Amino acid sequence: MPARRKVLASLAAAAVAATAAVLATVSPAQAAVPTATIPITIKNNSGRAETVYLYNLGTDLASGRQGWADRNGTFRPWPAGGAVPVPAPDASFVGPANGQTLTFRLPKFSGRLYFSFGQKLNFRLATGGLVQPDFANPTDPNINILFDWSEYTLNNDGLWLNSSQVDQFAVPHAVGVKLPNGTTKSTGRLKPGGRNTFFRILREQPGGWGNLIQTRSDGTVLRAVAPGKGIAAGKLSPTILDSYITKAWNAYTGRDLVVTPFANQPGLRYYGRTSGSVMTFRNSSGQVVTSFQKPSSDAVFGCYKELDAPNDLVRGPISRTLCAALNRSTLHSNPNQPDATNANFYKDVVTNHYSRKVHGQMVDGKAYGFAFDDVGAHESLVHDGSPQHAYVTLDPFN
Incomplete structure (x- = not known):
């Protein structure tokens, strides 16, 4: 695939593989099969005034087909793509304003919950499926949009929901799940001032690590891309490690x-x-x-x-x-x-300073700084075999 683009099918497969070790430890006593959908609440504490657009994109586990889910958790398959990628149907819905919440339904699915600020994302369909945004391509139609995502799998064994920095560090957000006993597990929260601190110390890291930061023409710091994306874009030395x-x-x-x-x-x-x-x-x-x-x-x-x-x-x-x-x-x-x-x-x-600094700004030290950061359970993941409610909180940009 040109410019290292990935389709969502490969992403979903990787997400399932990444949770295989966790799945293996689930005991039968935990396992009450989740219903067809569960509620998820998005809370907007970002402090930003722009409209937030939400997307629930991935693979339907019952059929194996790619598509999206609407607010009710109803799955809708993508139409066929093209050798030259064609525009995907608009799968967005408006999220909560700053200080507000919105609850919708998650189906049994493996994929991503996207959230973008101020502008809808431009998704396209190739013959292999959905084309993901490409941070290494300066002409990508999404390159100047502030957005991020959480990844999840909901199946008969429960819910796995994580905040991911595998591709970029952009929008501060925490994830959570309510357990049958009424308690809630959460992770992914930045320390106060963590976003600004992360960008500052990444710029200060010798060796060109600050080149991973992408800033919009209006001065908005959009993201730091992961080191592999930086190498692909010519922003980080290919021999740095x-x-x-x-x-x-x-x-x-x-x-x-x-x-x-x-x-x-x-x-x-x-x-x-x-x-x-x-x-x-x-x-x-x-x-x-x-x-x-x-x-x-x-x-x-x-x-x-x-x-x-x-x-x-x-x-x-x-x-x-x-x-x-x-x-x-x-x-x-x-x-x-x-x-x-x-x-x-x-x-x-000589180390992965991007991942080091992401972990350093997390309240609990947990993050997905690279693809297999779950080795040893150091990832920002919540899981329960009988989830009652899921949560994503868009945290302050400071």
């Missing part, structure tokens, strides 16, 4: 890297050794199970290419663990992965 990757890769020429990919299976381990540029993993019987070429900086930021992570039980979990350790710069120092404590994260001078 290379020295750390090489150091970490070479640390296992004479000793084993021990990967324990599942927290609930501590006896299942894989052992990695490097020879040249290849790290090969064996199981406890000494059989080769998979191998990885030394990844590029872009592959580490995106957790793809050399670090491809299929939705299987061997290569995918090992790749996820490697990706997390390289982004957090723990692979060189700790031969037992994943690292058990976030106190060791981002200590090397």
